[in-house]
Amino acid sequence: MSLLTRRRLLRRAALSATAAGAARTGLAGATLAGTTAVSVAGCDSPPERNTDADPDGGLRFPDNFGWGAATSAYQIEGAAKEDGRGESVWDTFSHTPGRTRNGDTGDVAADHYHRYAQDLDLMRELGLRSYRFSISWPRIQADGSGRPNQRGLDFYRRLLDGLHERGIAPMATLFHWDLPQALQDDGGWENRDTAERFADYADAVFRALGDRVPAWLTINEPKTVVQNGYIWGHHAPGHRDEAAAYLVAHHLQLAHGLAVQALRASGASGRIGPALNLHPCYPADDSAEAAAATRLYDGYENRLYLDSIFKGAYPQDVLADLGPDSRMARGVRDGDLKIISSPVDLLAVQYYTPIYVTGGGGTVRKWPTSEAEWQQIYPEGMYDILTRVTRDYGRVPITITENGLPCPDTPGPDGSIDDAGRVSFLRDHFAAAHRAVRDGVPLESYHVWSLLDNFEWAEGYDQRWGLVYVDYASQRRVLKRSAHWYREVIRRNGL
Ligand code: GCO
Numbered sequence: 001m002s003l004l005t006r007r008r009l010l011r012r013a014a015l016s017a018t019a020a021g022a023a024r025t026g027l028a029g030a031t032l033a034g035t036t037a038v039s040v041a042g043c044d045s046p047p048e049r050n051t052d053a054d055p056d057g058g059l060r061f062p063d064n065f066g067w068g069a070a071t072s073a074y075q076i077e078g079a080a081k082e083d084g085r086g087e088s089v090w091d092t093f094s095h096t097p098g099r100t101r102n103g104d105t106g107d108v109a110a111d112h113y114h115r116y117a118q119d120l121d122l123m124r125e126l127g128l129r130s131y132r133f134s135i136s137w138p139r140i141q142a143d144g145s146g147r148p149n150q151r152g153l154d155f156y157r158r159l160l161d162g163l164h165e166r167g168i169a170p171m172a173t174l175f176h177w178d179l180p181q182a183l184q185d186d187g188g189w190e191n192r193d194t195a196e197r198f199a200d201y202a203d204a205v206f207r208a209l210g211d212r213v214p215a216w217l218t219i220n221e222p223k224t225v226v227q228n229g230y231i232w233g234h235h236a237p238g239h240r241d242e243a244a245a246y247l248v249a250h251h252l253q254l255a256h257g258l259a260v261q262a263l264r265a266s267g268a269s270g271r272i273g274p275a276l277n278l279h280p281c282y283p284a285d286d287s288a289e290a291a292a293a294t295r296l297y298d299g300y301e302n303r304l305y306l307d308s309i310f311k312g313a314y315p316q317d318v319l320a321d322l323g324p325d326s327r328m329a330r331g332v333r334d335g336d337l338k339i340i341s342s343p344v345d346l347l348a349v350q351y352y353t354p355i356y357v358t359g360g361g362g363t364v365r366k367w368p369t370s371e372a373e374w375q376q377i378y379p380e381g382m383y384d385i386l387t388r389v390t391r392d393y394g395r396v397p398i399t400i401t402e403n404g405l406p407c408p409d410t411p412g413p414d415g416s417i418d419d420a421g422r423v424s425f426l427r428d429h430f431a432a433a434h435r436a437v438r439d440g441v442p443l444e445s446y447h448v449w450s451l452l453d454n455f456e457w458a459e460g461y462d463q464r465w466g467l468v469y470v471d472y473a474s475q476r477r478v479l480k481r482s483a484h485w486y487r488e489v490i491r492r493n494g495l
Helices: 019-027 089-094 110-124 149-165 181-185 195-211 222-230 241-267 287-311 314-322 327-331 336-340 380-393 420-440 481-492
Strands: 065-068 130-134 169-175 215-220 272-275 281-283 347-350 355-357 399-401 444-451 468-471 475-481
Touching: 019 475, 065 169, 065 399, 065 481, 089 181, 110 149, 110 475, 110 481, 130 287, 130 444, 149 195, 169 195, 169 399, 215 222, 215 241, 215 336, 222 241, 222 272, 222 287, 241 287, 241 327, 241 336, 272 287, 272 399, 281 287, 287 314, 287 355, 287 380, 314 327, 347 380, 355 380, 380 399, 380 420, 420 444, 420 481
Parallel strands: 065 130, 065 444, 130 169, 169 215, 215 272, 272 347, 281 355, 347 399, 399 444
Antiparallel strands: 468 475
């Protein structure tokens, strides 16, 4: 049995599941040694710490540092059937009974499609300098190909104009998991043609919006599609087929490279790069076995995506582990790695959690978890992953496009939301990022996940990740304590 098949700790795996949830995902057997789960750790801790203070008591970030917040289309937009939007795999998945908590869907979400102007004002109120959002492929091409839908493009142009008017730099992700269902029906990311369709879609978007977007991200977290969508099956499209999963990984990487090439060919001037969720992997103990297992684990978590883009080769240890006859190995054609490694302008890093690997290839927890039990709270991991990518892959400019935590945010009697734990979490992670900058990491910007509470995939609306609270019944927005605190951080350009 390969190490991979014994792996258990994957993002949003059964760890967060209640017994019912575990049964739903079919992962009730997943276990962890050394677990120290505290369901809302981080949310209860006092916000008074500053782990990396300079002698003057503050931490200043570089001038023009891009303080921002992030969202994605399916998680906030709603308006699922409006203005010619087609169906995506997440519409199908969330409407399938038993797939999401409480049967939640993104049909309405935070209704951002209708309330974007109000949300833009919130961004201005926070003082955001950068906003990272995603473009919904099925709004642009209902069936995933053909002439772009002007009404879909118009929505994003209005959003972009609003950002420019407020002096906020847009950062647009082309794909945040909402694959048009029609393409899924033709094989989805298992079908190489989907990568070509993605390049066509990207080209249409570059030509229509390229004058308004200074920074593009290609594919959000390919690894999560691979692991959660194709190995564990608790994300769309809900498959459990490990052999297919790594072919999917290759096609997602190929799609990334083709989109980079399409941007260059379009003549648009924006920068472009991948958005990767990277997990620093550490041995759970001092044994040689744990060190070896950690190395391979790191291959699957990080190098599979980083090496192919920055070094033009998949990591040998991962290829060997998958085997020469794997569907992935058979799917890689001459020239593919050249496309995948087309030079990029920036690397977007999403950091949430470290992983500790045992000699047997399993995982253990070392730190308290958040409400999302796959997330161990470990700010040092931010420093480690940022310095590591700069050391191993060169000085490509880095943006953090996601970092945050869910808290059980409930309004107090006066309606305010005191998410002190989120303040503490962000402060410690900002401090770790600051230390990385001090040690030479070319970090340009930092986007907190998320601007708004939103549809957290299989967790539905149960987990609240926003700086801004959304009362889903009324769609009223309320700035949480963390939002007020963040506004001050931005104003002072530091802690
Ligand atoms: C991801 C996505 C976001 C999530 C966030 C919290 O990383 O999974 O990019 O859509 O909502 O990470 O889990």
